[in-house]
Amino acid sequence: RNRAFVDTSEKRKAALCNMFPCNDTIAKEEAIIERRRKLEEERKKRIFNPKYRTMGVDKDALDAQVAQSNEVKSLERQRDRAFDQQLIAADQHLMLLDQQINQERQEVAKAVNGFREQYQQQTMRREFDLNDPEKLKKELPDRIADDDPRNGPSSGQRMEGEDLAATERKRLQQDQQRQWIAAQTSEQQQRKLVEDEMERLRVLREREIMLRQHEMEMEQQLQRKRMMENDREYNRTQAKERSERESRERHESTMDALEEIRTQMESALLNEDMRTTIRADNPNRVVPYHFKGLFPEQYDAIRQVQDNQRGELQERRDREKAEKRAADMHEMGVARSLLLQDRQLARDKREMQRKLAEDLRRQAEEDRERRKKMDELYANRVDESYFAQFGTSSR
Numbered sequence: 001r002n003r004a005f006v007d008t009s010e011k012r013k014a015a016l017c018n019m020f021p022c023n024d025t026i027a028k029e030e031a032i033i034e035r036r037r038k039l040e041e042e043r044k045k046r047i048f049n050p051k052y053r054t055m056g057v058d059k060d061a062l063d064a065q066v067a068q069s070n071e072v073k074s075l076e077r078q079r080d081r082a083f084d085q086q087l088i089a090a091d092q093h094l095m096l097l098d099q100q101i102n103q104e105r106q107e108v109a110k111a112v113n114g115f116r117e118q119y120q121q122q123t124m125r126r127e128f129d130l131n132d133p134e135k136l137k138k139e140l141p142d143r144i145a146d147d148d149p150r151n152g153p154s155s156g157q158r159m160e161g162e163d164l165a166a167t168e169r170k171r172l173q174q175d176q177q178r179q180w181i182a183a184q185t186s187e188q189q190q191r192k193l194v195e196d197e198m199e200r201l202r203v204l205r206e207r208e209i210m211l212r213q214h215e216m217e218m219e220q221q222l223q224r225k226r227m228m229e230n231d232r233e234y235n236r237t238q239a240k241e242r243s244e245r246e247s248r249e250r251h252e253s254t255m256d257a258l259e260e261i262r263t264q265m266e267s268a269l270l271n272e273d274m275r276t277t278i279r280a281d282n283p284n285r286v287v288p289y290h291f292k293g294l295f296p297e298q299y300d301a302i303r304q305v306q307d308n309q310r311g312e313l314q315e316r317r318d319r320e321k322a323e324k325r326a327a328d329m330h331e332m333g334v335a336r337s338l339l340l341q342d343r344q345l346a347r348d349k350r351e352m353q354r355k356l357a358e359d360l361r362r363q364a365e366e367d368r369e370r371r372k373k374m375d376e377l378y379a380n381r382v383d384e385s386y387f388a389q390f391g392t393s394s395r
Contacts, residue, residue, distance in 0.1 A: 048391065104205060108198055115194050119187070126180055 122128065129135065279285045294302075 100209065104202060107205075108202065111194075111198050111201075115191075119190060119194075126183070 125131075132138070277286045279287055
């Protein structure tokens with residue numbers, strides 16, 4: 001059929017091309033034919049595939065996979081939220097530590113600046129006399145008076161060529177050098193003391209912070225213990241009050257019950273005095289509104305009647321059992337006879353089935369012989385080429 005369909009399409013195309021010029025209409029028609037051919041091939045694949053045709057898509061498995069995927073996504077979101085909370089807590093802790101470190105650094109810088117302002121001023125430097133802007137103002141002039149020993153003859157300022165103050169000058173220089181060395185040593189020692197003091201203050205500050213933190217934690221624990229102890233004490237008080245209240249209520253209930261029992265025991269109405277039920281004018285009649293029950297003799301008469309009724313009921317039940325037993329025996333006999341009849345019918349049925357099977361076997365043998373003769377008479381047999389033409393189209 002497919003080959004015929006293609007040949008027809010080709011012939012139609014050739015005829016159209018002979019009658020009219022090939023234009024867009026023919027191209028569209030070819031596209032439509034090609035699309036139908038592809039759809040037919042896809043439909044063959046679906047129809048001739050028994051697994052896809054019978055099984056289809058496993059919706060339950062897909063729903064289970066979707067549910068499992070949603071559960072995994074939910075667990076991942078919960079894990080991400082937990083990680084985010086941990087990161088936030090860690091960031092807050094680090095921010096507190098950074099604030100403490102910055103505060104300590106500020107305190108250290110403040111102490112260093114104070115030390116510099118107090119012990120490292122510009123005027124305290126060793127070479128300040130070389131850079132002193134007031135140096136010329138502070139120096140002595142070349143001549144103070146006429147008898148200035150610094151000036152020599154003819155105001156040549158001692159041009160004898162002899163340095164008379166060399167020893168004193170050296171001594172002063174040595175003293176000055178010793179002072180400088182002592183000042184440097186003292187300055188270094190002071191700087192070291194300041195640094196040691198700053199380090200000690202920093203350590204003390206850290207210890208104080210840790211101690212304060214520990215004290216706060218201990219205070220929180222102590223407050224928590226106090227609250228728990230107060231709660232326990234309150235619970236014990238409430239339990240004690242509840243126990244006392246219940247005990248008091250039980251005692252009051254017991255006393256009320258005893259009082260009620262005593263009242264009932266002393267009550268003439270509840271004790272049912274039979275003498276109060278008989279009429280005064282007729283001893284054979286009772287007072288209706290004060291009736292307390294029957295006399296013992298009346299109860300004995302009623303029990304006697306009930307015993308007689310029970311005896312009669314037992315006799316009637318025995319007769320019914322005997323009748324039922326006889327009926328059961330009769331039913332068993334009928335059932336046994338029916339069973340024998342069923343067995344006989346079953347034997348007759350099997351005999352009939354055996355005869356029918358023999359007849360069918362004989363007919364089958366005759367049919368086989370007849371077919372064999374017909375096959376020999378008509379040799380046109382069906383081969384594989386006949387069956388190959390099936391299953392080639394989905395229509």
